[in-house]
Amino acid sequence: MLRRQLLRWCTAVAKPKRLEGVVVGEILKLSSHPQAERLNICEVAIGDNMDPVQIICGAPNVRQGMKVPVATIGTKLTLRVPNPEDATKTVDKVVKIKKSKLRGEVSQGMICSEEEMGLADSSDGIMELAADSVVGTPIADYLEDTSSTK
Numbered sequence: 498m499l500r501r502q503l504l505r506w507c508t509a510v511a512k513p514k515r516l517e518g519v520v521v522g523e524i525l526k527l528s529s530h531p532q533a534e535r536l537n538i539c540e541v542a543i544g545d546n547m548d549p550v551q552i553i554c555g556a557p558n559v560r561q562g563m564k565v566p567v568a569t570i571g572t573k574l575t576l577r578v579p580n581p582e583d584a585t586k587t588v589d590k591v592v593k594i595k596k597s598k599l600r601g602e603v604s605q606g607m608i609c610s611e612e613e614m615g616l617a618d619s620s621d622g623i624m625e626l627a628a629d630s631v632v633g634t635p636i637a638d639y640l641e642d643t644s645s646t647k
Contacts, residue, residue: 515615518572518594519636521626522608525549527561532600539608543567544633550605558622559608564630565623566609566639568594574613616640 522541530536530553537559539552552567559565568574572594580586596605611617611624614636630639 515575516635516637516640519566519568519574519609519614520544521630521632521634521636521639522565522567522606523632524559524561524563524565524608527559530600530602532602536599538602541565541567541606541608542632543569543606547633551603552606552608553599553602553604554608554623556608556610556622558625563623564626564628564632566614566626566636568607568609568613570594570596570606572607574607574609575615576613577618 520543522543524539525542526540528538530538533555536553536555539554539559540549541552542549550567550569574592574594575589576592577587578590580588594607596603598604607613608623610620610622612620614624616624626639627643
């Protein structure tokens with residue numbers, strides 16, 4: 498019940514622009530990163546008319562078959578980071594998602610936690626979406642649908 502209320506509130510106050518470019522994805526394949534034991538290489542479906550993308554992820558709860566929020570290339574996320582001038586405080590930092598290499602492997606997006614999308618102050622891993630979530634659905638629409646149907 499509390500989670501539903503939180504999602505309803507987050508959907509109401511989250512600016513649609515903040516979540517623009519974040520879609521429902523499905524982890525099709527998962528393998529260990531050859532150069533980093535805490536990282537995984539994920540093959541992720543992000544839409545019907547799109548090829549799966551490779552995303553490097555270090556979250557402890559990532560697994561094959563999960564439905565997850567994916568920030569696609571070009572998405573701008575506002576992250577809370579430690580304030581360099583005062584370690585007891587945080588500041589907002591806008592990060593643009595781009596194709597990059599992590600330890601020699603290409604990453605074409607970011608699998609997100611609730612914290613990274615600005616929906617929670619902290620999180621223990623990536624956000625797991627309902628198994629029946631439709632791949633490619635904008636995450637703002639997903640959050641709106643789940644908050645209004647429960």
